[in-house]
Amino acid sequence: MRPKNNSLQITSIPCILPLTERTQPHKMQVFYDFGRYCQLLYQAIRSSSEFKSYYRNFVSEMIKTGYDSLPIVILAGAFTGAVLTIQTSYQLVSAFIPKSTIGAIVTQSLIIELAAVISGLVLAGRVGARIATELGTMRVSEQIDALESMGFNSVSFLVVPRVLAGYVMFPIIYIAAATTGVAGGLLAGIVTGQVPMADFLLGARTYFLPWDIIFGMTKSIVFGFIITSISCFKGYYASGGAEGVGKSTTNATVLSCIFILLADLLLAIILL
């Protein structure tokens, strides 16, 4: 749905995207945005071979996305596990249901679903907002244009390292969330006296399947990609000064959350 004369610029790398047409809302905004998003991804893939240009950014992005997010993710995971154990044991009071069922339910839900989704939603706020704000500010203060004018490929310099960092670090974050979640659940069961350790572990181990970990990790990779790519897209195409940056940040977070939930559903349908 873009004007004809801009189609040439997609293929030219580095690409200078026109700023003037973005300010007015398009008739079919959704498709327009999706088209631009696909263009951005295409350019990112095209320029992902220029490893040298983004290596330093890649490392610092991995630190910001993964290393710095670990505390909040560990906290979220542990509390989710603990709450899950306490609430499940509150609900399962029948004499015919063994206590080990609680362990099975908590572990399964954490590994399959919650570790990936909770960390995804938390990081949509933390990482997504940061990326969108960074790129948005760079865009509105014309730093991206400056990069382009100096001959840098802004996509490979700004977008690729962030998306790649998401790919690499989200499985790590998933491992942290799942491990601390199960540990937190186990600990909550022991501390409250609701589920003895042996029962919890019996249930957790009986229903444990290696495929669940692969499934959860696939989810976390997909979520990492969704968060970083949508935030980059929203920040990269921000416009309208400080207000525009705020708007694009909000959009990035909200869209990331929505697409995380949507992808969660799709993956559950496809892979289970």
Next chain:
Amino acid sequence: MKNEVKVALTIFIAIIVAVLGYRFMTETPLFSQSYELHAHFNRVDGIVSGSSVLMQGVKIGTVRRVEFLDESDSLRVSMSFNTTRQLPEGSVAYIRSFQIVDKAIEIERSDSGTLLSTGGRIQGIYDEGIMGTVREIGETSGRNLENTTERLSSVLTQVDEMLLGGSRSDIEQSLGSLNQSLRAVEQLLAESSDDISETVAHLRSTAATIDTLTSGEQEQLQQIIANLEEASGRFAALSGEMDGVSRDLSDVMRKINEGDGSLGRLINDPSLYNNLDSLSYNLNTLIKNLNENPRHFLKHVRLIDIF
């Protein structure tokens, strides 16, 4: 610390945590090699990877895999054990139910001294347990029920045939006759109803007459009853006396029987009889001799002397 080192450490630690967590969840010993054995079964209802392997009720291992063996049409169950629990050769793996629904493999150790090394094979037996018994009972009762139903249906068929065949007309005839008899009885009753009512009326008047008769003679009747009562009282006294008499008599009889007293001796002692008997015999002989030979007795007797 440099950023690169931080990233590398994070990833490295995450991978180690993932591997250890996986081994922990699958109950593989965290830092040592596990010990694996196989058992072949025909069926493995309820056994999945992760099921418990027990020995004397204690969990000693976990089921790793359940695979189909195409060549022998059976299932191979791989179990991993802690290395401290090496099993002897000739051990048997039973699939049994625990807590009705939970299935687990139970190992029964043999006494053999040689231990199985990893990858070894032990005998596998599918033990149906209590559910098998229940199923068997169910099957037997089902068969019995089937037989019963068959018989019942054949009986019903026979009854049906009987009703449809000649017997039906017989029954109908019987019912008809019964109907007729009842009708005749009814008619009879209707005809003689006057007589019956008359008889009843007579009976009633007779009863009334008796009533009037007795009502006039009430005092006399009472007198008679009083006399009867007195007589019966006398009878009672008399019978008491009679009792005493009979007691005395029985006492006497007892004494006689025992040979007590003269009468008793007379009856019970045979000596008198014997004496009398011998006396009569002697008399007999004497008379006989006298008859035959009177001279002998009268030898010294002269007529003159006599006269």
